[in-house]
Amino acid sequence: MTDAAIVSPRLEPGPRGQKPRRKLSRRNIFLYGTLIVVAVYYLLPLYVMVVTSLKGMPEIRLGNIFAPPVEITFEPWVKAWATACTGLNCDGLSRGFWNSVQITVPSVMVSIAIASINGYALANWRFKGADVFFTILIFGAFIPYQVMLYPIVILLREMGLYGSLWGLVVVHTIFGMPILTLLFRNYFTSLPEELFKAARVDGAGFWGIFFKIMLPMSLPIFVVAIILQVTGIWNDFLFGVVYTKPDIYPMTVQLNNIVNSVQGVKEYNVNMAATILTGLVPLIVYFISGKLFVRGIAAGAVKG
Amino acid sequence: MTSVSIKDLCLNFGTVQVLKNLNIDIDEGEFLVLLGPSGCGKSTLLNCIAGLLEVSDGQIFIKGNNVTWEEPKDRGIGMVFQSYALYPQMSVEGNLAFGLKNARVPKDDIARRIANAAEVLQIEPLLKRKPAQLSGGQRQRVAIGRALVRDVDVFLFDEPLSNLDAKLRAELRVEIKRLHHRLKNTMIYVTHDQIEALTLADRIAIMRSGIIQQLASPHEIYNRPVNLYVAGFMGSPGMNFLDGEIDDSGAFTFGGMQIPLDRYPFSTADRPRQAKFGIRPEHVVCGAAADAEPFSAEADIEVVEPMGADTLVWAVLDGREFRFRVDGQSELRSGEKIRVGFDPARASVFDATTELRL
Amino acid sequence: MTTRGRPNRLFYNLSAKIAALPMMFTALVVFLGGTVWTVVYSFTNSKLLPRENFVGLDQYERLWSTSRWIISIENLMIYGVFSLIFSLVIGFSLAALLDQKIRYEDTFRTILLYPFALSFIVTGLVWQWILNPQFGIQGIVRGWGWESFTFDPLYNPDIVMFGLLIAGLWQGTGFIMCLMLAGLRGIDEDIWKAARVDGIPMWKTYLLIIIPMMRPVFITTLVIIAAGIVKLYDLVVAQTSGGPGNASEVPAKYVYDYMFQAQNLGQGFAASTMMLLTVLIVLIPWAYLEFGGKKHD
Numbered sequence: 001m002t003d004a005a006i007v008s009p010r011l012e013p014g015p016r017g018q019k020p021r022r023k024l025s026r027r028n029i030f031l032y033g034t035l036i037v038v039a040v041y042y043l044l045p046l047y048v049m050v051v052t053s054l055k056g057m058p059e060i061r062l063g064n065i066f067a068p069p070v071e072i073t074f075e076p077w078v079k080a081w082a083t084a085c086t087g088l089n090c091d092g093l094s095r096g097f098w099n100s101v102q103i104t105v106p107s108v109m110v111s112i113a114i115a116s117i118n119g120y121a122l123a124n125w126r127f128k129g130a131d132v133f134f135t136i137l138i139f140g141a142f143i144p145y146q147v148m149l150y151p152i153v154i155l156l157r158e159m160g161l162y163g164s165l166w167g168l169v170v171v172h173t174i175f176g177m178p179i180l181t182l183l184f185r186n187y188f189t190s191l192p193e194e195l196f197k198a199a200r201v202d203g204a205g206f207w208g209i210f211f212k213i214m215l216p217m218s219l220p221i222f223v224v225a226i227i228l229q230v231t232g233i234w235n236d237f238l239f240g241v242v243y244t245k246p247d248i249y250p251m252t253v254q255l256n257n258i259v260n261s262v263q264g265v266k267e268y269n270v271n272m273a274a275t276i277l278t279g280l281v282p283l284i285v286y287f288i289s290g291k292l293f294v295r296g297i298a299a300g301a302v303k304g
Numbered sequence: 305m306t307s308v309s310i311k312d313l314c315l316n317f318g319t320v321q322v323l324k325n326l327n328i329d330i331d332e333g334e335f336l337v338l339l340g341p342s343g344c345g346k347s348t349l350l351n352c353i354a355g356l357l358e359v360s361d362g363q364i365f366i367k368g369n370n371v372t373w374e375e376p377k378d379r380g381i382g383m384v385f386q387s388y389a390l391y392p393q394m395s396v397e398g399n400l401a402f403g404l405k406n407a408r409v410p411k412d413d414i415a416r417r418i419a420n421a422a423e424v425l426q427i428e429p430l431l432k433r434k435p436a437q438l439s440g441g442q443r444q445r446v447a448i449g450r451a452l453v454r455d456v457d458v459f460l461f462d463e464p465l466s467n468l469d470a471k472l473r474a475e476l477r478v479e480i481k482r483l484h485h486r487l488k489n490t491m492i493y494v495t496h497d498q499i500e501a502l503t504l505a506d507r508i509a510i511m512r513s514g515i516i517q518q519l520a521s522p523h524e525i526y527n528r529p530v531n532l533y534v535a536g537f538m539g540s541p542g543m544n545f546l547d548g549e550i551d552d553s554g555a556f557t558f559g560g561m562q563i564p565l566d567r568y569p570f571s572t573a574d575r576p577r578q579a580k581f582g583i584r585p586e587h588v589v590c591g592a593a594a595d596a597e598p599f600s601a602e603a604d605i606e607v608v609e610p611m612g613a614d615t616l617v618w619a620v621l622d623g624r625e626f627r628f629r630v631d632g633q634s635e636l637r638s639g640e641k642i643r644v645g646f647d648p649a650r651a652s653v654f655d656a657t658t659e660l661r662l
Numbered sequence: 663m664t665t666r667g668r669p670n671r672l673f674y675n676l677s678a679k680i681a682a683l684p685m686m687f688t689a690l691v692v693f694l695g696g697t698v699w700t701v702v703y704s705f706t707n708s709k710l711l712p713r714e715n716f717v718g719l720d721q722y723e724r725l726w727s728t729s730r731w732i733i734s735i736e737n738l739m740i741y742g743v744f745s746l747i748f749s750l751v752i753g754f755s756l757a758a759l760l761d762q763k764i765r766y767e768d769t770f771r772t773i774l775l776y777p778f779a780l781s782f783i784v785t786g787l788v789w790q791w792i793l794n795p796q797f798g799i800q801g802i803v804r805g806w807g808w809e810s811f812t813f814d815p816l817y818n819p820d821i822v823m824f825g826l827l828i829a830g831l832w833q834g835t836g837f838i839m840c841l842m843l844a845g846l847r848g849i850d851e852d853i854w855k856a857a858r859v860d861g862i863p864m865w866k867t868y869l870l871i872i873i874p875m876m877r878p879v880f881i882t883t884l885v886i887i888a889a890g891i892v893k894l895y896d897l898v899v900a901q902t903s904g905g906p907g908n909a910s911e912v913p914a915k916y917v918y919d920y921m922f923q924a925q926n927l928g929q930g931f932a933a934s935t936m937m938l939l940t941v942l943i944v945l946i947p948w949a950y951l952e953f954g955g956k957k958h959d
Contacts, residue, residue, distance in 0.1 A: 152692065
């Protein structure tokens, strides 16, 4: 008799299955309406940048900034890249671009190499006093850079690196250290400790375990760190201005000098083309990396 | 009198069928346990009854009302969660009162219900505390209290004891049973722990991949499992299964041995050739007593596991693994030979292809 | 080795200590040493080069009697208060909207977060262009026939900080939203179920249960926003250069200008020490709550 209850279809009249609801319920209109308005607001500046950069100056003077270009021209892009002037130099943003590449690549590599080993030492080879240094390091992340600007000038001058590209690499390594060390320390701590113990029992040492056991397991966190550092260093302005000379200014500094130069007629289309060009690298990194970007900034921030 | 009735209930997540055409009638005051491994759909079913998940098809009746489209608060249910789900920034009293205040229950009525629930659950001294200041067991009492004050007909429990340690779990289990005796509400209780199911339930529904395998009393499920799955799932250590055939004389043969089935209460007239014979370790007797049983044979003892009250013996019978349970005081040793026997009347025989009980 | 028993403590874990040398150097020499150095030299009258000519609180007296510094501080307070409030409110609201099991959640999140990948320089320049009175929003609205419409925050000293705020929020709220969303996702789903069974309306659940439960997330976010606000520099340089006049000057810019342009290091040091003090006022109570409190749990 109990088994009989399992079979026998015996629905009664009345509500059944999913509650019918209109697709355009008030809730959905409000929800998606708000989100779409917000999304448009966030996309607008990008749209304005692109549209402006594709117009000629006469069209800009006549039309409004939101209107799509009547006549598409790539002239501003060429000019921004190759011939826009900053002070006496008239070779466009390309110089800044290559400067930024030359600054970013070694900075990312050095800072990540040092921070990953640091994080590993902190996570797996605790030694007395390590926590004190680490605490100071994390506190350092919150101290305004302005406080440390000048001491670092002196430091770089002593090392003979002031005003050079490698000086800036050192600065980025130093200021990237708190967040990267935290990132790696947390990651290595999250790996099973038995793995580390087993490797030690098998006779592997500090470097052996790092290169043979830890590194192969850490690809995701390295990608996160690279995303974090590439965007961070590419977007830096303050350190570029303080620690380099005009001929090796990174792209952001050069962009600002082009756009905010007081001489000559303002060429808004060239300015916007230059702005997009500068924003392009981090944007590409962002759109390719997707969720890892979110993970990177969240991991760095929430636990900080 | 039916309290909760589930009719042709289906739930799909996208193309995945999570619950498949379920039908259950639960009597007024009945304690029903939904039992199964994780992912079998038991918690999903409970969430559907609570109204926390929308069903894809079918109907749910509570106290004769079709509540398929109702909000959880209007269904006349109270629910207790595995993670307690207490509101952390409110005191115990606040937790109990929050839903009632929101439903605009008169103040003195709220006070009376809280006092009553606190008395039943013996949490009066805790009323002013915050959940963080309570132990796991106390928190779960408060969570039960929150369901209690709602003054409802049906209680839903979603693995309420899983976060507690073994000792507390046993204590609270008894308490829930006591509560049921006192309140006489309908209770639906989800668990993956078969001891909880056997001790608490009036009836158990064993679920597997969205289908109810057997819905029956604990006694029935333990002694007369309807299929191989239920037989293997219930009982720890599990039932011994012997692969073999039913021969023309109606006996079960495996290897060189023959088990007479004339005392076995067949429930169907089918006599397929390929069959599986199942006998629980606790239904096996050994030593001299074995020869008094309708079937007995010699087994080699491999491993002896003394567990205090009783001892589990892992032996080999005709080249197959065979477990049986003996008294805790027995002094069997591995390597010895021993006579084992059992009464086929207590066994379960299944069709090897359909896996259904014969 | 084995017969000599335990090796010297200093050499125990030697590789790890060597590996941690860059960290020790950064922590001790740069962060701690640099900070102390700057604070000490803020009591000197260093001009072009640092000199150990101590003049007591002279630099601070001069600092607090400089109108540009007072304006900088006021601007930072205005920007800070509004930025905090709007970031938290907008960030949380957007996170709550995205948490409604909506379709295309990833797309919306990608759109809301992309500005955060851009530098403040890029952000400042775009908004400088959009807020351009002649061609930007004001120009367009006037073009529709509303001739008297005025919206020129970058040219109006009274509201220029709000021009910066619009850009700053555009850049940063997506990030705050992500932090809040992570916080919301971290909340036990059973809490939501319990609230539904109790019949608590959704807005009330957010207000009375979820937000109080997210207190740690809010505090951490607050500290992150606050630390970012104090550093506010690039955006101002790009969008307004401190103008019109010095109506949008901020402390970080004051420090840079005095250190590297006006060759008045002492002023720069004093100003940066004041910035440090501001951060410590936020940071120390937070660290006390966050790390001091944990020991009692």
